[in-house]
Amino acid sequence: MDFGAIFSAAFALIVGLDPAFLAIVGLSLRVTLTAVLIAALIGLPLGAALALARFRGRSAVIVCLNALMGLPPVVAGLVVFLLLSRSGPLGPLGLLFTPTAMILAQVLLVLPIVIALTRQTVEDLWGEYRDHLRSVGLEGVRAIPTLLFDGRFALATALLAGFGRASAEVGAVLIVGGNIAGYTRTMTTAITLETSKGDLPLALGLGLVLIALTLAINAIAFGASRIGARYAG
Amino acid sequence: MRDVASILPLDVRAVAFHGDGRRLVDSVSFQLPAGGLTVILGPNGAGKSLTLRLCHGLLTPSEGRIAWAQGAEGRNRRHAMVFQKPIMLRRSVEANVLHALAAAGTAGSERRERCRTALERFGLSERAGQAARLLSGGEQQRLAIARAWALRPELLFLDEPTSQLDPTATGQIEELLAGLVAEGITVLMSTHDLGQARRLASRVLFLHRGRLIADEPAAEFFAGPASPEARAFLAGELIW
Amino acid sequence: MTPAMTHKKPKETTLSTTRRLLLATGFSAALTGLALAQTPTATPPAASAPAATGTRFITVSSTTSTQDSGLFGHILPLFKAKTGIEVRVVSQGTGQALDTGRRGDADVVFVHAKAQEEKFVADGFGLERKPVMYNDFVLIGPKADPAGISGTKDIAAALVKIAEKGAPFVSRGDKSGTHSAELALWKVAGVDLAARKGAWYREIGQGMGAALNTAGGMGAYVLADRGTWISFKNRGDLTIAVEGDRRLFNQYGVIAVNPARHPHVKINDGQAFVNWLVGPEGQKAIAAYKIEGQQLFFPNATQAGA
Numbered sequence: 001m002d003f004g005a006i007f008s009a010a011f012a013l014i015v016g017l018d019p020a021f022l023a024i025v026g027l028s029l030r031v032t033l034t035a036v037l038i039a040a041l042i043g044l045p046l047g048a049a050l051a052l053a054r055f056r057g058r059s060a061v062i063v064c065l066n067a068l069m070g071l072p073p074v075v076a077g078l079v080v081f082l083l084l085s086r087s088g089p090l091g092p093l094g095l096l097f098t099p100t101a102m103i104l105a106q107v108l109l110v111l112p113i114v115i116a117l118t119r120q121t122v123e124d125l126w127g128e129y130r131d132h133l134r135s136v137g138l139e140g141v142r143a144i145p146t147l148l149f150d151g152r153f154a155l156a157t158a159l160l161a162g163f164g165r166a167s168a169e170v171g172a173v174l175i176v177g178g179n180i181a182g183y184t185r186t187m188t189t190a191i192t193l194e195t196s197k198g199d200l201p202l203a204l205g206l207g208l209v210l211i212a213l214t215l216a217i218n219a220i221a222f223g224a225s226r227i228g229a230r231y232a233g
Numbered sequence: 234m235r236d237v238a239s240i241l242p243l244d245v246r247a248v249a250f251h252g253d254g255r256r257l258v259d260s261v262s263f264q265l266p267a268g269g270l271t272v273i274l275g276p277n278g279a280g281k282s283l284t285l286r287l288c289h290g291l292l293t294p295s296e297g298r299i300a301w302a303q304g305a306e307g308r309n310r311r312h313a314m315v316f317q318k319p320i321m322l323r324r325s326v327e328a329n330v331l332h333a334l335a336a337a338g339t340a341g342s343e344r345r346e347r348c349r350t351a352l353e354r355f356g357l358s359e360r361a362g363q364a365a366r367l368l369s370g371g372e373q374q375r376l377a378i379a380r381a382w383a384l385r386p387e388l389l390f391l392d393e394p395t396s397q398l399d400p401t402a403t404g405q406i407e408e409l410l411a412g413l414v415a416e417g418i419t420v421l422m423s424t425h426d427l428g429q430a431r432r433l434a435s436r437v438l439f440l441h442r443g444r445l446i447a448d449e450p451a452a453e454f455f456a457g458p459a460s461p462e463a464r465a466f467l468a469g470e471l472i473w
Numbered sequence: 474m475t476p477a478m479t480h481k482k483p484k485e486t487t488l489s490t491t492r493r494l495l496l497a498t499g500f501s502a503a504l505t506g507l508a509l510a511q512t513p514t515a516t517p518p519a520a521s522a523p524a525a526t527g528t529r530f531i532t533v534s535s536t537t538s539t540q541d542s543g544l545f546g547h548i549l550p551l552f553k554a555k556t557g558i559e560v561r562v563v564s565q566g567t568g569q570a571l572d573t574g575r576r577g578d579a580d581v582v583f584v585h586a587k588a589q590e591e592k593f594v595a596d597g598f599g600l601e602r603k604p605v606m607y608n609d610f611v612l613i614g615p616k617a618d619p620a621g622i623s624g625t626k627d628i629a630a631a632l633v634k635i636a637e638k639g640a641p642f643v644s645r646g647d648k649s650g651t652h653s654a655e656l657a658l659w660k661v662a663g664v665d666l667a668a669r670k671g672a673w674y675r676e677i678g679q680g681m682g683a684a685l686n687t688a689g690g691m692g693a694y695v696l697a698d699r700g701t702w703i704s705f706k707n708r709g710d711l712t713i714a715v716e717g718d719r720r721l722f723n724q725y726g727v728i729a730v731n732p733a734r735h736p737h738v739k740i741n742d743g744q745a746f747v748n749w750l751v752g753p754e755g756q757k758a759i760a761a762y763k764i765e766g767q768q769l770f771f772p773n774a775t776q777a778g779a
Contacts (some may be wrong), residue, residue: 085578135291196681227321
């Protein structure tokens with residue numbers, strides 16, 4: 001099969017809006033966006049709190065967090081699998097092989113990124129704003145909304161980084177999702193499957209969508225950092 | 234305006250501050266009644282900035298106490314501070330003022346009005362929507378003062394507010410400060426600029442190596458201070 | 474600038490506020506997790522009876538050959554149309570599929586390794602093993618045929634030649650049914666793999682499709698099930714080298730997971746699927762599945778000793 005045939009077949013699938021194809025793309029977006037949202041809800045306040053807190057072992061926590069940013073997706077998948085399996089501690093929830101399990105695994109991957117980058121951003125801003133914020137009565141925890149809002153562009157970039165990491169991974173969602181047709185099949189797991197079946201046009205079509213998505217994310221991140229730089233003066 | 238008991242006079246009693254294994258502020262005592270512009274004068278490292286921060290509550294004294302006539306804690310502290318380098322949030326000019334008002338617990342409807350008044354009073358209305366950090370140094374410091382003024386403080390602390398500004402901007406700020414005093418706001422500011430102190434001060438607190446060497450009305454101090462360190466300082470000799 | 478500008482807030486205040494915030498965050502995380510489990514996207518775990526809300530489904534762990542060949546894509550919609558039960562297939566190697574059944578993460582196991590299946594039942598994880606269908610294995614190899622075995626009908630002799638010549642050979646290496654069959658064939662051929670294994674024998678630890686891709690890329694021989702081979706689209710230089718030997722026979726069996734072991738499994742719906750598979754309708758559906766006019770799987774549920 002020559003490259004030309006593969007490429008044109010791939011484009012045909014994208015343009016033709018094949019329903020199975022759209023379902024796969026839709027699920028991928030749903031899982032990853034939900035994971036990023038949850039990671040943001042948990043990670044932004046946690047990262048900010050960590051930036052302001054001082055306690056014994058704080059440095060160790062920060063080092064571990066930074067290391068967790070590079071947690072191999074398959075490992076995250078394995079951990080969630082062992083937790084959610086019927087034979088595992090959270091078995092009664094019956095969440096294995098569902099999109100929920102995939103979201104949980106991806107939260108594990110995105111959360112360290114959000115917390116670590118939020119901590120860095122908020123710590124830097126606090127160093128700069130501390131005198132003024134304390135002067136107007138915003139001490140400790142009460143300063144967090146101000147710090148998070150003023151760091152919005154850097155934090156948005158952090159969330160986009162998290163989204164990029166989650167949308168690109170296959171190890172975690174494959175293990176905990178099971179790649180069930182029409183239910184837990186995402187772009188990355190579908191590419192794995194179709195490649196192993198030798199169905200390259202479909203695999204490539206999905207790959208092109210994934211690349212386009214990554215490009216879009218990076219463009220937005222770049223734009224956000226440019227706007228942020230302007231506001232920072 | 235509501236008839237609220239004043240937080241002044243401020244009573245600073247034998248306050249000391251330890252740091253770096255030394256007494257950076259050493260047994261400083263003075264009273265600050267309402268009215269006038271008091272200058273804390275002294276060479277670098279004298280403890281001027283530390284003293285202001287201790288009074289404002291940004292630092293806790295290691296010894297002694299800082300007492301206000303009426304409780305000035307919590308969100309309505311009724312004293313505000315402007316720093317040497319203006320701290321501008323990454324927002325617009327008016328958002329900076331609104332933020333300070335919100336932090337102080339001002340009701341939403343009142344915030345907009347007080348912000349507008351503050352920007353007008355300090356000639357920043359045209360810049361309301363601009364990014365605050367893109368303003369010039371002088372404009373930023375003006376905004377910092379406007380922001381503090383919007384909080385309706387009885388006492389305004391300023392830590393070397395013009396040391397980073399050019400002469401024109403310095404002059405503008407000094408005019409503004411004089412205007413504030415005329416309005417009835419008490420001002421306590423530090424400077425190492427003798428000329429500025431002569432122009433603005435009604436009272437001088439002279440610090441040297443953390444100790445309060447002189448506490449006199451400005452006219453007397455500049456005519457001829459008692460202490461040798463103050464005389465040397467006035468003569469332009471370097472002492473620290 | 475004067476030194477020591479740090480504020481000296483009493484340490485306890487900062488820490489307790491932070492602790493409170495961390496606790497609050499932990500709580501919201503837990504709540505979010507619980508909320509997620511209840512969202513419509515995650516179907517609530519249903520009992521055997523059809524749920525009042527949500528889809529009715531069972532989880533079947535099966536091998537990659539049944540999926541990669543497209544069989545499930547053909548027969549499962551027929552089952553759903555008949556019973557309204559959706560079958561969610563998790564495709565893994567036989568070893569992993571049986572393990573999934575052991576852990577209770579599947580309701581039905583559908584693999585092709587008779588010895589392992591019987592052990593599964595004997596150990597009490599499955600109710601009963603029922604034969605479903607068979608297909609055969611074929612030895613795939615490069616057209617260049619370095620071992621000189623193309624077109625022969627004796628698998629044992631062919632394997633001996635491959636080992637002698639050291640011709641490249643790709644093994645699944647993943648405890649799958651195909652892998653078990655491959656190892657059994659080496660034994661039958663009298664080749665002691667442990668002793669003779671060399672750089673020519675490559676274990677990749679992946680599924681059938683990946684093995685075929687790899688063999689094509691390396692110009693190697695590989696044992697594959699005919700079903701996957703027929704539907705495999707990336708053949709490149711590969712072709713069938715040896716076929717037709719009776720020892721290449723590949724039997725599939727289906728087992729419902731034992732509810733005594735895992736009370737939550739959907740035994741009624743799972744058993745319905747098993748019965749349909751071995752019953753006349755399921756058997757007919759299996760026989761009807763063809764690719765390019767060729768039937769892939771041959772139903773034999775009624776065959777004794779299968």
